[in-house]
Amino acid sequence: MSRIFWGGVATACAIFAIFYTGLHGAKADETLNYKVFKDGDPIGFEKVVLTDTADGQIAHITTETSVQVLFLQFHYHHNRTETWKDNHLVSVKAETDDDGSPYAWLAEYEGDCYEVAGKGVPRREECNAAWPLTLWREDITAKTSLYSVIDAAPYAVSVAKTVDTSLTIDNRNIPATHYVMTGDVARDLWYGKDGKLLKTSFKKKGYDIDFIRVDAP
Known part of the structure; x- marks a missing residue:
């Protein structure tokens, strides 16, 4: 057979090998699934899908x-x-329908400084390294400046670590670290060994609200 034929076969095999490696070597998305409860009754869900980039x-x-x-x-x-x-x-790009009240905004960062503006959100520039109230990450507990994920309203908070404990989820005892957030936002927060949120609890209009991770490792 000709060199052209074997050269073509070699090229095809090389392309397939690259494709196969890329397909099977890519890390799958991680998904955190939460159920939302009001006074113990299920009222909804939250899903966090994490995609790694370069x-x-x-x-x-x-x-x-x-x-x-x-x-x-x-x-x-x-x-x-x-x-x-x-x-x-x-x-951060957010869109919210809060029982018929629409909000849509974009926050863009440069170091500790950010600018946020959008529908239902006054334009604001800050250099206080604030994050949105994105509780899925344990490192938010080091923040004292946050802002609403709905309308980007600023919050001043303090967070104290209490004790290492455990949570019972789906009849399993899961090691957890407990924090208490106070100030403009009050939350009890529990994080697992992977640094991801296991549970948050708070009061809203007199009701007990809980977000509980249902697929905790």
Whole structure:
């Protein structure tokens, strides 16, 4: 057979090998699934999909709740995309329908400084290294300046670590670290050994609200 034929075969094999390696060597997305409860009753979910990039990570967050209070039904839908580079926040894009009130905004970062503006959100520039209230990451507990994921309103908080403990989720005891956030936002936070949120609890209009991770390792 000719050199051309064997050259073509070799090229085809090389291309297939590159494709196969890329296909099977790529790291799969990580998904964190949470159920949302009001006074112990399920009212919705939150999903965090983490995609690794060449120099960081992209997080896609979706939250959906529907609550019946007396004769009224309240709906909440939220989508947010966070772009991280070397554990530094680069941008945040969020869209929310808060029971008929729409919000859509973009925050872009340069170091500790960021600019945020959009629908229902006054334009603001800050250099306080604030993050949105993105609780899936344990390192948010080091922050004292945050802002709302709905309308980007600024929050001043303090966070104290309490004790290493464990949570019972789906009849399993899971090691956890407990933090208490106070200030403009009050939250109890539990994180697993992987640095990802296991549970958050807080009060809203007198009701107990819990986000509990249902696929904790």
